[in-house]
Amino acid sequence: MINFDPLRPYANLIRWGLIAALAVLLLALGYRWGAGHWKGEYTAEVAARAADNAAHAATLQRLADSTAAVAAKAKAASTALAKSRAESDTQYQKALDDAKRAERDLAAALRRGDVQLQPQWSCPATGAGAGGAAPDAVQASAARRFNSAARIVAAADADAAVIDWLWNSWQADRTAVIASGCAVEVAR
Numbered sequence: 497m498i499n500f501d502p503l504r505p506y507a508n509l510i511r512w513g514l515i516a517a518l519a520v521l522l523l524a525l526g527y528r529w530g531a532g533h534w535k536g537e538y539t540a541e542v543a544a545r546a547a548d549n550a551a552h553a554a555t556l557q558r559l560a561d562s563t564a565a566v567a568a569k570a571k572a573a574s575t576a577l578a579k580s581r582a583e584s585d586t587q588y589q590k591a592l593d594d595a596k597r598a599e600r601d602l603a604a605a606l607r608r609g610d611v612q613l614q615p616q617w618s619c620p621a622t623g624a625g626a627g628g629a630a631p632d633a634v635q636a637s638a639a640r641r642f643n644s645a646a647r648i649v650a651a652a653d654a655d656a657a658v659i660d661w662l663w664n665s666w667q668a669d670r671t672a673v674i675a676s677g678c679a680v681e682v683a684r
Contacts, residue, residue: 566677573676580668584661591657599650606642613645 605611673679 570676570678573672576675577668577672580671581665584664584668587664588657588661591660592654595650595653595657598653599646602649603642603646606645607639613641 602611606613
């Protein structure tokens with residue numbers, strides 16, 4: 497038989513040593529299990545974050561592509577607007593030149609007698625016998641009437657040119673806004 501008396505003073509120390517060893521063993525196994533469990537959770541979170549980042553990157557790429565497409569449409573609309581405005585300005589200048597030429601031609605035709613003013617526009621001056629006006633005054637009055645009539649016709653033509661220019665400019669702006677995607681044309 498074994499005599500335990502020499503070991504008795506160490507019994508409490510051995511008991512507490514076994515308890516400590518068991519606690520360390522449980523603690524180590526717990527850490528190992530916990531680390532594995534949280535490592536799996538962390539891996540799942542990293543994968544979810546990567547999926548979110550990929551979705552965000554795809555969204556940002558779609559936004560960049562859409563922005564580029566809108567910018568291209570706007571640039572094309574701006575170019576078309578500039579071309580249309582240049583054509584409209586050219587037509588306007590041509591119409592003004594035509595109005596000035598029509599004014600000169602009408603005044604010359606009236607002086608030559610090729611064109612006659614209608615009675616409501618003629619306002620004849622009093623003749624030499626009726627009012628005592630000199631023939632030069634009658635001729636001067638006729639010249640003023642002819643020039644006045646020509647200026648009225650030229651002004652009407654110039655006004656028509658301005659109205660056409662404004663209409664063409666408005667149409668060009670409207671077409672450019674719709675073409676750039678900033679507005680939608682309502683189908684009727």
